[in-house]
Amino acid sequence: MVPAALGARAGVEAVVVGGSAGAVAALGEVLPKLPADFPPVLVVVHVLPSTPHLLAELFAPRCAMRVLEAESFAAIERGCVYFAPADYHLLVTRDRRCALSIEPPVNFSRPSIDVLFESAAVAFGPSLVGVVLTGASHDGAEGARVIAEGGGRTLVQEPATTEVPVMPAAVLAAVPSAHAVPLAGMASALRAMVMAP
Amino acid sequence: MDDDIELRRLIDTIYSRYHYDFRRYSSASVRRRAVQGMIALGCKTFSGLEELVVQDPAAFTQLLQYLTVQVSDLFRDPGYFRAFRERVVPVLRTYPSIKLWVAGCANGEEVYSFAVLLLEEGLLDRTMIYATDINPSALQAAEAGIYLLDRMRAFTANHQASGGTCSLSSYYTANYGSAVFDRTLRKNVVFSDHSLATDAVFSEVQVVSCRNVLIYFERELQDRAVGLFHDALSLRGFLGLGAKETLRFSRHEMGFDAFDAEERWYRRH
Structure with missing residues (x-):
């Protein structure tokens, strides 16, 4: 299932996930399949700022992991999923806590996937895994490049298995080391990366 | 990226020189904003940026725009x-x-x-x-x-x-x-x-x-x-x-x- 190149180099200490159009359904194929003791997962989904989204409430009952909306300065803990709140950027501090911000939108998005990925790459370096799901933007491509630069790895949803292939395709174009994984295999690929010695 | 100490020094210098205190701000946001300012001001490192703003108050004013940029809306929430x-x-x-x-x-x-x-x-x-x-x-x-x-x-x-x-x-x-x-x-x-x-x-x-x-x-x-x-x-x-x-x-x-x-x-x- 997992390409040899993805075999663990550093242990995986955190996973960052970004998605846009179609991503809520795609996340439903990933998050509920992760075990309760999985490393922390931080998630940015593009949603309209005017509609308070209830992603944490939506996913909490379906997941073994604890599902929360990220709060500024909350410690990032194993076994927890953190969603970026609507209309805030979610960042990771050097000492591995959540940080929220209302700096300008990036790639027309707030929260932005690049902002999460870049800050997480600084905090987690080679022990970070990025995941880019379905979407119609280029948000996430620059972030995945920064993750690779820090020695971390990125998986993208196999474009053929997406609702909108633009976003994972942009990552594949920008980051040669990124690997495409069909949606149905994404959770097991992540589990294998965490399990691998 | 072990430029944490350089970033710390930049923030300390801004405080001692210009009395703007970002020392107890969340590091993630300050780092991101400082990087944006660094690029805009044509510097390659936080140390280079520190040197520039010490010499040139106008450059500091420019950097300040990056460090404090916020975008809200009328009647947000x-x-x-x-x-x-x-x-x-x-x-x-x-x-x-x-x-x-x-x-x-x-x-x-x-x-x-x-x-x-x-x-x-x-x-x-x-x-x-x-x-x-x-x-x-x-x-x-x-x-x-x-x-x-x-x-x-x-x-x-x-x-x-x-x-x-x-x-x-x-x-x-x-x-x-x-x-x-x-x-x-x-x-x-x-x-x-x-x-x-x-x-x-x-x-x-x-x-x-x-x-x-x-x-x-x-x-x-x-x-x-x-x-x-x-x-x-x-x-x-x-x-x-x-x-x-x-x-x-x-x-x-x-x-x-x-x-x-x-x-x-x-x-x-």
């Missing part, structure tokens, strides 16, 4: 303003005069939101609004009250959702892609330089609105800021915070009651 209108205004109505402090006003979106709301409620004439920020350029923008016309559709929808009684368009004039807010809205507004990190209380007020500022502050600085609000507020005065901010865990939590917990309105003991 309409429920917050609805709660103010429906629950706080009736109390304020019983006061002969009202002072409201918008702390960290950035480009003024929240100042005009309150001004419009208080005008609609017939209270603007007896209200003094203090709009403060650490960034002088942001204060100038706030005082000018000019926003991109493109943003007005979202602002109008927010205003309606907040319980607005008139059309938002009656408070501004459209001019070459810009919306210019009516100057009468700010006739009782004082725009002023004030730092929650280093300055003291300057007036007694009945309402403090400070939103999406505490999200950047480390605990100790949050406690300082909330302590200022507590000292500035009159007895039973109102404190409003951002949607993702709370007094939970604050050293001053016991100094306030939740007034509308959902919309983040508190009341001072």
Whole structure:
């Protein structure tokens, strides 16, 4: 299932996930399949700022992991999923806590996937895994490049298995080391990366 | 990326040289903003940036724009303003005069939101609004009250959702892609330089609105800021915070009651 190149180099200490159009359904194929003791997962989904989204409430009952909306300065803990709140950027501090911000939108998005990925790459370096799901933007491509630069790895949803292939395709174009994984295999690929010695 | 020490030194230098205190801000946001400023000012490292701003105050002014950039909306989180209108205004109505402090006003979106709301409620004439920020350029923008016309559709929808009684368009004039807010809205507004990190209380007020500022502050600085609000507020005065901010865990939590917990309105003991 997992390409040899993805075999663990550093242990995986955190996973960052970004998605846009179609991503809520795609996340439903990933998050509920992760075990309760999985490393922390931080998630940015593009949603309209005017509609308070209830992603944490939506996913909490379906997941073994604890599902929360990220709060500024909350410690990032194993076994927890953190969603970026609507209309805030979610960042990771050097000492591995959540940080929220209302700096300008990036790639027309707030929260932005690049902002999460870049800050997480600084905090987690080679022990970070990025995941880019379905979407119609280029948000996430620059972030995945920064993750690779820090020695971390990125998986993208196999474009053929997406609702909108633009976003994972942009990552594949920008980051040669990124690997495409069909949606149905994404959770097991992540589990294998965490399990691998 | 082991330039943490360089970033620390840059922030320390900014404080000692220019008295802007970002030392207890969340490192993630400061780092991101400093990198943006570094690129814009043509530097390659935080050390290079430090050298530049020490030599050139104009470069520092430019860097400050990056370090403090915030983008809010008029009537952001309409429920917050609805709660103010429906629950706080009736109390304020019983006061002969009202002072409201918008702390960290950035480009003024929240100042005009309150001004419009208080005008609609017939209270603007007896209200003094203090709009403060650490960034002088942001204060100038706030005082000018000019926003991109493109943003007005979202602002109008927010205003309606907040319980607005008139059309938002009656408070501004459209001019070459810009919306210019009516100057009468700010006739009782004082725009002023004030730092929650280093300055003291300057007036007694009945309402403090400070939103999406505490999200950047480390605990100790949050406690300082909330302590200022507590000292500035009159007895039973109102404190409003951002949607993702709370007094939970604050050293001053016991100094306030939740007034509308959902919309983040508190009341001072």
